[in-house]
Amino acid sequence: MLPRLVVPLAALLSLRFVSRAHELPKPPSAWFAAEFFHHVLHWTPIPNQSESTYYEVELLRYGENLWKPIPNCSQTPMLSCDLTMATLDLYHSSGYLAKVRAVNGSQCSNWTHPQTRFTMDEVTLTVGSVKLELHSGVIRGTIHPPRPSVAPAGDTYESIFPHFREYTIEVRKVPEPSKVRAFPQASLPFHPV
Numbered sequence: 520m521l522p523r524l525v526v527p528l529a530a531l532l533s534l535r536f537v538s539r540a541h542e543l544p545k546p547p548s549a550w551f552a553a554e555f556f557h558h559v560l561h562w563t564p565i566p567n568q569s570e571s572t573y574y575e576v577e578l579l580r581y582g583e584n585l586w587k588p589i590p591n592c593s594q595t596p597m598l599s600c601d602l603t604m605a606t607l608d609l610y611h612s613s614g615y616l617a618k619v620r621a622v623n624g625s626q627c628s629n630w631t632h633p634q635t636r637f638t639m640d641e642v643t644l645t646v647g648s649v650k651l652e653l654h655s656g657v658i659r660g661t662i663h664p665p666r667p668s669v670a671p672a673g674d675t676y677e678s679i680f681p682h683f684r685e686y687t688i689e690v691r692k693v694p695e696p697s698k699v700r701a702f703p704q705a706s707l708p709f710h711p712v
């Protein structure tokens with residue numbers, strides 16, 4: 520009776536060892552860096568990573584329980600990955616969790632999680648462009664909000680950040696290096712495009 524039990528147990532154990540063991544060190548840190556519809560996960564490399572080391576990234580929409588692999592992120596030797604396409608609904612969601620691990624051949628590391636959940640609060644506000652025109656001694660400036668082409672129709676900067684349309688303007692006279700700060704914290708007329 521005993522040998523019959525021992526065989527399946529040994530088979531189970533060897534299966535465990537054949538599956539990818541957690542032997543690599545995990546990436547020391549991971550964090551999000553995002554601008555409007557440009558959402559990027561960054562991580563630091565494992566010590567002594569080799570040419571064959573790559574990283575796997577998975578994403579979880581907050582409130583759900585299915586981790587989704589992001590195949591685009593599994594390329595050597597990337598230390599960041601653009602998650603914009605996978606998080607297009609960020610501004611209408613409660614955010615996302617991400618995790619990253621190192622893989623080398625049959626070895627993989629434990630997962631590293633960024634310390635924060637990725638929400639729209641993590642998104643750094645930017646200006647798309649500024650156009651200046653000079654007419655009879657008067658400089659007129661037009662501020663254009665960012666217009667990323669991947670943003671779904673209707674997801675404009677103005678509709679998503681209705682309360683963040685205040686700009687600080689700095690005016691510098693060249694060639695003198697002195698800096699004049701005009702209208703500190705002033706709210707300027709805004710010209711949506």
Ligand SMILES: *[C@@H]1O[C@H](CO)[C@@H](O)[C@H](O)[C@H]1NC(C)=O
Pocket residue numbers: 541542543544545628629
């Ligand atoms: C992976 O995580 C397990 C459980 O937390 C831990 O016991 C193990 O030491 C970790 N392995 C590495 C290589 O950090």
Ligand SMILES: *[C@@H]1O[C@H](CO)[C@@H](O)[C@H](O)[C@H]1NC(C)=O
Pocket residue numbers: 566567
């Ligand atoms: C990295 O490689 C160096 C030189 O080969 C070795 O001394 C060091 O212990 C290695 N570090 C780790 C964390 O494996």
Ligand SMILES: *[C@@H]1O[C@H](CO)[C@@H](O)[C@H](O)[C@H]1NC(C)=O
Pocket residue numbers: 543566567568569571572623624
């Ligand atoms: C990755 O795998 C290669 C080939 O098996 C090995 O030479 C190298 O030492 C491994 N690197 C790490 C960081 O474990």
Ligand SMILES: *[C@@H]1O[C@H](CO)[C@@H](O)[C@H](O)[C@H]1NC(C)=O
Pocket residue numbers: 591601602603604605
């Ligand atoms: C993956 O990469 C391809 C080519 O660079 C790109 O067209 C596609 O949108 C990416 N998919 C995701 C989910 O980021």
